[in-house]
Amino acid sequence: MNFFEQQDRARASTFRLVALFVFAIATLVLVTSYLAVMVVNIAQQQNAARHYVAAPLHVTQLMPEVALVIISVVLLGALYRTAQLRSGGKAVAEQMGGRLLHGNDASAEERKILNVVEEMAIASGVPVPPVYVIEDDAINAFAAGYHPQDAVIGITRGAVHLLSRDELQGVIAHEFSHIFNGDMRLNLRLIGWLHGLLLITLIGRILLQAPRPINRDRDQTGNIMFMLGLLFIVLGYAGVLFGNLIKSAVSRQREFLADASSVQFTRNPDGIGNALKKIGGYSLGSRLMQSNATEIGHLLFGEGVYERSSWLFATHPPLEERIRRIDPQWDGKMLDPKETGSTEGDEDSRQSAHGTGARDLRSVQTAVLETAVVTAIGAPTDRHLSHAVARLAEIPDQLREQLATPLDASLLLCALPVARAAADTARQELALLQQQLSSASYQQLTRQLSLLQVLPRELDQTLLELAQPALRQLSPAQWQQLNSLVQQLADVDGELSVQECTLLLLMKHYQGDDRRPQAGRLLLVECRDDCVLLLSVLARAGNENADEAAAAFAAGWNRLQLPAAAYQPAAALAQLEPAIKRLAALRPLQKPALLKAMVCCVQNDGKLAVDEIALLRTVAALLDCPLPPLA
């Protein structure tokens, strides 16, 4: 099943879950009202013996009140928890007590995991997620976040220390596949809603402990409260039980899928296989000490809390079965992580890439098949991985170090437009920068410029992705300043070049500054004008001649199977942003057609210009379909 079908399935699953949830609440309301009425009737009958005979209550009389209470409690609980988790992966990581790993302060082992995460992120075409370390000796990891832009990777100290580079790669690839398959969104919602159900038990507990009124008539109010409390607790826990059953079954399937994707990504079953075997052979295993591990259990790599109760509630399939699916010839023996050590297979992949001879990125002339490009989205392979390693090797170490410091990363973002601009524009931009920056910063920028000018333009997006962890540490005010400075640089020559446009769009997108409408509801026909604009801009970017551009546009438009439209030579880059925003709200299964149309338009003349590639990858990123760098 490909990336888009996964996204669509996640959407459909959400819909089904909502339905199931509503059904569960309705049942709960009915049963509670019924039982509450029965309890009250029994109590009244006992009272009737003493003083008066009252008409027995009927279910429908109590139902509105009961319904209101239950629904409001569940809703409020669910809303609160989902709001808490809305800040995305970072909230989960901080709740787990994770510490952010800084690139410029890392030990050798920490540097190893940072390199692995960088390689995988570049290979899949997503911004590099921040890495949090959890001080726990067990071997475990997690990935949390709604979108690739706000995803974070968490890893335990034990895993960093005990796993080798290949094994870390397997584990991180597993986590990345969780991000691409939309497991996060679904799981975070599930956490929120189950929390709502859990609150019903809280009400029950409050009712249980409520002081019983002592009444002269000695009627049964106190007992009623007690029974109701008990009722709520029982029903609340029943709801949570069923919810957990569903959650666990879904989670187990996802884990198998993620394991398989990891093998596909790295083409190295030994990596993730050995990691699992080490967990099996380790006394602490993957068991975390953190108490809220139960709640986020399904986000972890290995089972975080070893339930004594049955396999029904396990969030992960049994370890042996996972290993056997990856390695059918397994002999059943686990590995002891302390013996086998963490340095084997550790030679930095970057060095091995030098030997294989990195291809000259400037000469990508071969026509690329549309299907190949689109299937690579969200499902990178080992080819993309080795290509990413080669790309990273092209970036000088000095520059890579600077990408880890917030100030230098910001300066790099300002240097990028200058490095790619024509001579007189560059002069004007430098004059502007000299005015705005302190002299020390300006000198640093000029040094970066000399390093940047020898790098091919295809690396620009890669540099931006690598800079993300440092840029996230800017305060909002600093980010605003950076944004306005880059905007001023783009405005210096009065025209917006493709390079400047893509830089600005990506900056905003990666920082999460673009508020998008509710995703996944539009059809292509509803966005016809936006598609026309997009394809026209793309056609013009790759073709000097107006006729060739029109031909490229027509070739691309054919793929869309929409009513005919004409190429618009006046389509401006500046209008691209609102158009892409609307297109980002397309239904997942509509997106492949659009992407194929774009690829078709781009390869119509048989050559891939740098502008075309840049636009293609930028638009794909903004549509939430991360496109790996074209190999």
Next chain:
Amino acid sequence: MSVGMIVTLVVMAVLLFGAIGIYNQLVALKNRFENAFAQIAVQLKRRYDLIPNLVETAKAYMKHESGTLEAVIKARNQALTGLTAASAAPGSATAMTSLGQAEGQLAGAMSRLNVVMEAYPDLKANQNMMQVSEELTSTENKVAFARQAFNDAVTAYNTYKQSFPAVVLAAMFGHVANATLLEFADSAAIQDAPKVSFN
């Protein structure tokens, strides 16, 4: 259950969740500025590691200026202890002011050293010395930038904590004192007047 009771319950629930939201926001903002301090610590550590190198190179040339050099080392060691203390409690008034003072003294000792170095042109032309000075300047810049981010985060925390409705509950939740900004006396190494950006 009468309508009145239900309404009361709902209102209480809303207030409860509001309080929980405020608590979480306070915790999140506090985490943010504590994380921001880590960047300052990284750059300051790098600076403190460069200084012994500088002093060693200078010792070979400035045989009679041991007083100045020792003052630099002493100030550097004090600043390092100040930094360790501050890393354990970022935002606390004592830690921030003592770090600021230690840094100020270090800056003073360094500027006196700079003045003395003017009299030794061979020292200034020494390759190693030039490299170390250059790195020191760039680290100064990075410290200033990281400090700006930290102070922004501290201001955001303080503002939220002091505004309504958080002000009512903050003390109850353990957020009693305002976090303190980190102020350094601007050393001679930062030459220009503060600009709009990146200073």
